[in-house]
Amino acid sequence: MRGDLVVVGGGLSGVCCAVTAARSGIHVILVQDRPVLGGNASSEVRLWVLGATSHMGNNNRWAREGGVIDELLVENMWRNPEGNPIVFDSILLEAVHREPKITLLLNTAIHELDVHEDAITRVRGYNSQNQTLYTLEAPLFVDASGDGILGFLAGAEFRMGAEARSEFEEGMAPEKEESTLLGHSLYFYSRDTGRPVKYVPPAFALADITKIPRYRDIRVSDSGCRLWWLEYGGSLDTVGQTEEIKWELWTVAYGIWNYIKNSGEFPDAENLTLEWMGTIPGKRESRRFIGDVMLTQNDVVRQSTFSDAVSFGGWAIDLHPADGVYSPKPGCTQYHSKGVYQIPFRTMYSRNIPNLLLTGRLISATHIAFGSTRVMATCATNGQAVGMAAVLCTREGLRPRDLLQAPYMHRLQQSLLALGQHIPGVPFQTENDLSRTATVSSSTTLTLQELTSSNELAEERSYALLVPFAKGVSPALSLFARVEHPMTLHIELWTSQHAGNTTPDVQVAALDLPVSAGGFVEIPVDFRAELPAAAHYFVMVPAQPGVRLHLSKAQMPGVLTVSQKMNAAVAKSLVQTPPEGSGVDTFAFWLPERRPFARNLAVRFHQPLELYTAANVTNGFSRPWCATNAWAPSPEDVTPALTLSWDQVVPLRRLAITFDTDFDHPMESVLMTHPERTMPGCVQAFRVSTLEGETLAEVSGHHQTLWQLSLPSAVQTSGIRLEILEWGEAPPAIYNISCF
Incomplete structure (x- = not known):
């Protein structure tokens, strides 16, 4: 059996790799040694899928992984908010089954391979159910097997255990090299x-x-x-x-x-x-293979930037005692970085087997960095990166290392962004996107003037309104509170040192304001601070006895209220305080509430904030990142519409629209239940037509993030119009429109 790509391993990483490659036109053979797909996410193990969102227990806002894994999690949310692992099995099987360019071999274990001039030429696997021996050939192979059977048999360089602290200057590493692993x-x-x-x-x-x-x-x-x-x-x-x-x-x-x-x-x-x-243990760690670079603790904590970034992580560095359940130590030690971090492509191929790509928990990382990169949603987004890399290699006759050349890497990154992948700080700027030359207009535009009080009061703890401000002077606003006695109220303005972060670690300004007693006291706040850059800022009210802030049920894209608290599932205190010399930062956790309990602080801006202009849909960012990056209509607009027009007629062959499925929601796949099937800001029905009046599509029952339309033949048009027909409780938001 021959294909363009053989993917060994049908966990989430292998599934996302295979689906990405097949949808882009190459023939994939996906080999899984179990009867179902999903690996640790399957009904055989039943671990929930998580990544950078970390149960909403860290400071990574709007950090859920994009692309295929997002599609799977959103679909699971819609079909399976109860978290039934059998239903999630069926969603994964369906996703692979509907791709005609994927040949799926379940119950098939790879046990042998051939190598010529260091490259893998064919692999052999045996299916115990049909008693068939398969020989599989391809120019490219992906090891997504978890234990790295393909790389091991091929002689790819790998490591097991923890590196010594001195090798990569990792503060969390042991003084001497150890053979211990996560169990x-x-x-x-x-x-x-x-x-x-x-x-x-x-x-x-x-x-x-x-x-x-x-x-x-x-x-x-x-x-x-x-x-x-x-x-x-x-x-x-x-x-x-x-x-x-x-x-x-x-x-x-x-x-x-x-x-x-x-x-x-x-x-x-x-x-x-x-x-x-359970009958199949969920594995955490075994072999880690060596690429052209190894991701380290310092890359995770310092959020290193890479020219070949193709993916990202954000789970804590999560290490466990080697003796596991028999250890007197805590079951895990988790230390978070201040934001998400890039993962470079150089970690995703073998440095000594030239046609072997690596994904899942096999990527090139130290034991300490692996403590973060190993979780399934991160593995899945790495799988998508490797799948698209295989597509470019197939089309251009390249080996994986060749993609490091700048033109190819740009194509790889832009191809991934077009599929919904998030690469922190890298905008979608593909040259053939017609929307970037269009004039964008809308029926109306939402402005942020007021989040009206719902007559609910916040608890007596520290709160902050997380909102994006433009570069310049900070806008004046008013908060509202029940104040038991006259006092001086202390309020601060904070932002983040690292672009895109939502950890308040740079204080911009502070005020001490006299306030009177009352049940609904307006508190004018005007920092008059010079803001150095467009970013998310924290209007922070530290806890003060006798003050309870008014809350609002209103929801807005890219705006959240957070409070200083901890999620016991991923943290031990309100402030992360690592050991001295560990190389990990000390900072406070500022977390939102989950729906249905989520609320914003009631607020009135003295001048409305223009956060949701139509031009946002072509700015290259498809989620809140230093700004809202979304268009949303005025709440009074009962027939909202967005228009893209060109000065001349253009041939339109394909459309892609990114909707708001709340990237702050972790969407844990199993066990936990969720209060809704469709995200509150997602457009549920819409119509797309040309400016000449031809309807291209009318969609109802919509719930996904990325919607794409491929036309059987090019349509000549001077523009398109997107009409929003149905939406939920939150403003209907559009993050990106691309036209090809």
């Missing part, structure tokens, strides 16, 4: 039957629960990946001893269930039955 996890689901259930454990179940130092953390309400800390194997060979590790995890998991059911400590468990037990 595997395996967990279970329970179900309430409505009647008492007796449980008899298997003989191999752990009998002495005190062997687990954290056994007092066990809660009867926990199931699925909330039991991520049932981890073991980091001090073993996480490839060769996987079966041994699995049996030990079964011992632990069945022992914990026996403790819950039979210890007498959990009366609420009387009616519970063990509904599902």
Whole structure:
């Protein structure tokens, strides 16, 4: 069997790689050694998909990954807000099945390959279900297998374990090189039957629960990946001893269930039955392969920039004790950077096997940096980058390293951005996009004048309105509060040192304002500060006794209210305070509330802010990044429309529109439930027509981020008109329109 690209591994990284490549026109053979797709996200393991958003527990706002993984998560949200892992399986299978240029081989394990002049020429895999041996040939291969079976068999250079601190000057690394790894996890689901259930454990179940130092953390309400800390194997060979590790995890998991059911400590468990037990451990770490550069802790923390950036990360550097569940140490240590960081293409191919691309948790990174890059949404967006790289290599007859040449890298980056990929700080500026030469106008434009109070009051803690301001003098505004007694109220203005960040680490101005007592006191705030750059700024009100700010239910694209708090799932305190010399920053967490509890501070700007102009849809950024970057109509506009027009007739073959699916929402794929199926600011029905009156498309029931239309033949037109027909609770926002 021959294709243009063989992808080994059907986890999220391999799926996103294969779908990206196939949609761009090359023939892909996707090989998966399991009966379903998804890897750790599948119903066999049942880990939720996360990446830079980190459960909304870090300061990375609007940081959900874009492209194919975004499409999958948004679709899962629409079909499966309950987080059923079987439904997510079907969404992944559907995404691959509907691509005619993908040949999918499930239950097929690669075990042998041939190499000629250091390059892989063919691989062989055996399917135990149909007892068939497959020989697969292609010019290019992608290893997305997790353990790196393809790279290992080919002789690609790799590492296992933690590098010494001195090798890359990583403050979190051990003093000396260590062989320890992150372990595997395996967990279970329970179900309430409505009647008492007796449980008899298997003989191999752990009998002495005190062997687990954290056994007092066990809660009867926990199931699925909330039991991520049932981890073991980091001090073993996480490839060769996987079966041994699995049996030990079964011992632990069945022992914990026996403790819950039979210890007498959990009366609420009387009616519970063990509904599902994992059979495939979720692996975290094994081989890491070497590219032309290794991503390090310093790149993650300092947010290094790379000319060959094609992806990004933002999960914490998340390290676990090697002894896992048997360790007396905390189950994990997480240290966040102040924002998202770029991942360069040079980490995504083997430096000594010239036609081998790497993705998933195999990319070229140190053990410490791997603590952040290993999570599935980050792996998936790397998979999309590798898939598009394979497309360019196929079209131009290149090897992966050749793409480092500036013209090819520009094409790779722009091709990824066109598919919805986010590369921090890199705008979409492809030369053949007709929209960039169009005159853009709209029926109306939303201005930010006031977020009206809903008569709800904030808690007594520190709050900030996160809002983008233009370069120049800070705008005057008024906040509203219930004030118990006359006082002097302290208010500050902050921004971020690094472009695109939303961590307040640079104070711009401060005011001390006398306020009177009352239930609805207007507090005029005019910093009159010189703002050095267009960016998101924090209008910050530190907690002061006797003051409760008024809140608003109004939602606005690119505007959020945050407060100083922590998410216990990913942090241990309000302020990240790493050990001295660790190379990690100290800073406070400023987090929004999740819907349906999300609120903004009630505010009135003395002059309306022009944040949502029509020109935003062609500025090259498809999410809030230093600005709103969106067009939205006035709330009074019942027939909102956006128009792109050209001075002369142009041939139009393809359209792409980016809608607002709230990139701040993590959209965890399983276990957690979500309050809505369609994001509040997403346009749900629309019509696209030419200025000459020809309807090109009319869409209803829409919920996705990126909508694309390919016409069977070019339409000659002087412009297009997008009419918004239905939308949700928030203003309907458009981030990008591209015409080709």
